[in-house]
Amino acid sequence: MRFAFLVTFLFSASATDAELAVCDNGVATAQAESAQVTEQICKAVDDALAQFAKCDLPTPVPLTIEAVSSFDAPCVGVFHCGEAKIELLTPDALDAQRQQVGAFSHIPTDRFFASIILHELAHAMFHQAPCLFDTCATSSEYFSYTLQIAALSEKDRAPFEAFRNDGPVAEDGINPMLLFLAPDSFARRAWTHLNQQPDSCAVWHGMLRGENRFDYTLP
Numbered sequence: 001m002r003f004a005f006l007v008t009f010l011f012s013a014s015a016t017d018a019e020l021a022v023c024d025n026g027v028a029t030a031q032a033e034s035a036q037v038t039e040q041i042c043k044a045v046d047d048a049l050a051q052f053a054k055c056d057l058p059t060p061v062p063l064t065i066e067a068v069s070s071f072d073a074p075c076v077g078v079f080h081c082g083e084a085k086i087e088l089l090t091p092d093a094l095d096a097q098r099q100q101v102g103a104f105s106h107i108p109t110d111r112f113f114a115s116i117i118l119h120e121l122a123h124a125m126f127h128q129a130p131c132l133f134d135t136c137a138t139s140s141e142y143f144s145y146t147l148q149i150a151a152l153s154e155k156d157r158a159p160f161e162a163f164r165n166d167g168p169v170a171e172d173g174i175n176p177m178l179l180f181l182a183p184d185s186f187a188r189r190a191w192t193h194l195n196q197q198p199d200s201c202a203v204w205h206g207m208l209r210g211e212n213r214f215d216y217t218l219p
Helices: 035-053 091-096 109-126 137-150 154-166 176-181 183-195 200-208
Strands: 019-022 028-032 063-068 077-080 085-089
Touching: 019 035, 028 035, 035 063, 035 109, 035 137, 063 109, 077 109, 085 091, 085 109, 091 109, 109 137, 109 200, 137 154, 137 176, 137 183, 137 200, 154 183, 176 183, 183 200
Parallel strands: 028 063, 063 085
Antiparallel strands: 019 028, 077 085
């Protein structure tokens, strides 16, 4: 079972008797099975906002982030557009899927948990941007994956950097078919493509303005 890309919209198993915490950052309300996990969520949001601030990217709208024990299909996290809500697997549930997360399987569970939250917050940010097509899923995943990888430590990012040695990625190499059929390859190619550009911050800002998109209307 391959790593499911993180924008899949699914219904999840809700946490029972969950802890609820309003994070000090003013963006997230954390819900999880324990106070320890809500603290992890709030800390991950703090770190994500600091990463976004490096490029003066906008703050996502306030939302709820819930850690759940399982999804109905292979998935590790999801941003529910229109509901101001993110769901992702608890650290324990994520650890149980250690061999099923593909390109990110080398990252320790606590850091991967935090990176999923950043990825989904990036989706929430991107959802506020204009879309000229029926869907901008490909651009949204490019935006979220590249921000996620950029925030990784040098050690955790090393396999993605190594992939860049395979050569440049053309713009048409970032496409919906690759995203749906091989999300791991999509993430690696997206990172390579971003690093071919002179200014990654400018790319992200352009995408939020509706530029630099990788989606198109099918004939």
